[in-house]
Amino acid sequence: MRNGSVKEVLAKIKYDPRENEEDYYILIEHRGDYGSVKKIPMGLIELGHGYFFVGEAQIPYHRILKVVRKDGRVIWETRKDKRGVTR
Template sequence: MRKGSVKEALAKIKYDPRENEEDYYIVIEHRGSYGNIKKIPVKLIDLGHGYFFVGETQIPYHRIIRIVRKDGRVVWESKKRKEH
């Protein structure tokens, strides 16, 4: 399941021609509100150096709890956030 950093996993999904980014979403914990979870389709995000972007909004990678396929299979999960 978890291989490499979250940024590496997202880059593979977004840029590997064998993957379809529309098949994935990320689960993040919204800033300042433990337990406030949001799902964001991978196709809506742009990768940056220390952050990813959803439109004009900049979000740090450490907020990502997991990356999930639409079929429910978790493909990456934060080591410190597995309780969600």
């Protein structure tokens, strides 16, 4: 499930010709609304150095909770515990 950093996983999905980015989405922790999760299709994401972009919004990679295939298979998941602390 967890092979490499989230940025490496996203780059593979975006740039590997064997992958179709439309088959994936990410779940992020929504800032300002503790416990709220937002689903973002991979096709809307542009990768940056320390952040990714959805339109004009700049979002840090550490807010990503999961990378998921449309069939529900989790490709990558954060190691944060229920308090939000990275393990």
